[in-house]
Amino acid sequence: MAPAYRTVLIHPAAPPPPAPGAPCNGCGLCCLAEPCPLGMLVSRRRSGPCAALRWSDADQRYWCGMVADPAGVTRWRHPWVVRGLRRLAHRWIAAGAGCDAALQAQAPPG
Numbered sequence: 001m002a003p004a005y006r007t008v009l010i011h012p013a014a015p016p017p018p019a020p021g022a023p024c025n026g027c028g029l030c031c032l033a034e035p036c037p038l039g040m041l042v043s044r045r046r047s048g049p050c051a052a053l054r055w056s057d058a059d060q061r062y063w064c065g066m067v068a069d070p071a072g073v074t075r076w077r078h079p080w081v082v083r084g085l086r087r088l089a090h091r092w093i094a095a096g097a098g099c100d101a102a103l104q105a106q107a108p109p110g
Contacts, residue, residue, distance in 0.1 A: 008032040013060050021098040026061025030101035038092040
């Protein structure tokens with residue numbers, strides 16, 4: 001059986017994926033491949049790139065919008081709601097726990 005491949009469009013300046021267990025470096029590969037459970041809620045889809053994923057030109061990396069800008073993702077503006085969403089997002093995406101994406105990035109042939 002041939003290996004399964006999926007094409008994802010990634011920013012050319014995105015860092016390469018970290019080693020498994022290493023801290024997230026914002027490569028975005030996992031969120032571009034499919035949304036996490038939190039991403040499924042905010043994206044309202046179970047496959048494809050997460051709608052909450054945000055590219056930062058300043059940082060040259062991807063950020064989870066539910067951590068970096070929950071108001072921009074949800075349009076909820078109350079400060080206490082935004083703080084709560086940010087804390088919840090940190091926990092749900094296991095921010096700081098290390099990369100657990102079993103994905104390999106390859107440049108397109110040609």
